[in-house]
Amino acid sequence: xxxxxxxxxxxxxxxxxxxxxxxxxxxxxxxxxxxxxxxxxxxxxxxxxxxxxxxxxxxxxxxxxxxxxxxxxxxxxxxxxxxxxxxxxxxxxxxxxxxxxxxxxxxxxxxxxxxxxxxxxxxxxxxxxxxxxxxxxxxxxxxxxxxxxxxxxxxxxxxxxxxxxxxxxxxxxxxxxxxxxxxxxxxxxxxxx
Numbered sequence: 012x013x014x015x016x017x018x019x020x021x022x023x024x025x026x027x028x029x030x031x032x033x034x035x036x037x038x039x040x041x042x043x044x045x046x047x048x049x050x051x052x053x054x055x056x057x058x059x060x061x062x063x064x065x066x067x068x069x070x071x072x073x074x075x076x077x078x079x080x081x082x083x084x085x086x087x088x089x090x091x092x093x094x095x096x097x098x099x100x101x102x103x104x105x106x107x108x109x110x111x112x113x114x115x116x117x118x119x120x121x122x123x124x125x126x127x128x129x130x131x132x133x134x135x136x137x138x139x140x141x142x143x144x145x146x147x148x149x150x151x152x153x154x155x156x157x158x159x160x161x162x163x164x165x166x167x168x169x170x171x172x173x174x175x176x177x178x179x180x181x182x183x184x185x186x187x188x189x190x191x192x193x194x195x196x197x198x199x200x201x202x203x204x
Contacts, residue, residue, distance in 0.1 A: 012088065013085055013086065013087050013088070014050070014085070014086040015083065015084070015085045015086075016049070016050070016083070016084050017081065017082070017083050017084075017097060018045070018046075018049065018081070018082055018084065019079055019080070019081045019082075020041070020042055020045050020079065020080050020081075020082060021078070021079055022038045022041050022042070022076060022077065022078055022079065022080060023078045023079075025037050025038060025040075025041030025044075026038055026041075026076060026078070031074045032073060032074060033073070034073060034074055034075070034076050035068055035069050035072070035073045035074075035075075035076040036073065038068050038076040038077075038080075039060065039065070039068060042060065042064070042068075042080065042082070042094065043055050043058050043060070046058050046082075046084055046092055046094050049084075050084050050086050050092050052086065052090060052092050054090075057090055057091045057092060058091075058092045058094065059091060059092065059093045059094065060094055061093060061094060061095030061096060061099060063095060063096040063099035063100075064080065064082060064094060064095055064096040064099070067080065067096050068080065080096070081096070081097040082094050082095065082096060082097055083095055083096075083097050083099075
C-alpha cells in the first residue's frame, strides 16, 4: 500500500546557512532531510527527487533557489520515497509487450491502408492501359537499342596516350631575381714600423 502526502517545504532556513554559491545544493539536501524526517525513511539513499522538482529548484541558478516548494511524496511498499513537484505530470511506465503490440497494430493498419489506397492512386495517376500495349512497347524498346562501338584504332590510341602532356613553364619569382652585389671589403693597410 502506497503512502502519499503533500508538503510545503520552507527552504529559507536551510539556504541562509551557506554561502550564496552553494544555495541550490543545500536546498536539495534540505528537501531530502525534510522528507526523510516526515516520511519516516532514515535511509536517505532511498529518497528519489523528481525531475520537475529538481528543475524548479535550479531554474534561477545555484545562487537563487526558491524559498518555498510544494511537493508530493509517495512511499511505496519497498520503502522508496519519490518526491515530485506538486501538480507535475506523473510518469507512465510502458512495458516491452505493449510496445510490440502497438508496433504490430501500426503495421497491420499500414497494410490495410495501402491495400485500399494503392489501387485508387494507380487509377488516378495512370489510366487503365491494356497489358498487350505495354508488352508491345517493351519489345519495341528492346529492338531500338543499339550498341555503339568505337573503332579499334581509336581504342589503341587512347591506351597509348592515357594523359595529355602538359608543359609547365617556370616563372621567375622576385626572390630569384639577380642577387645584389655586396661591396668587397678592403684589406686594412699594413702599418710600417
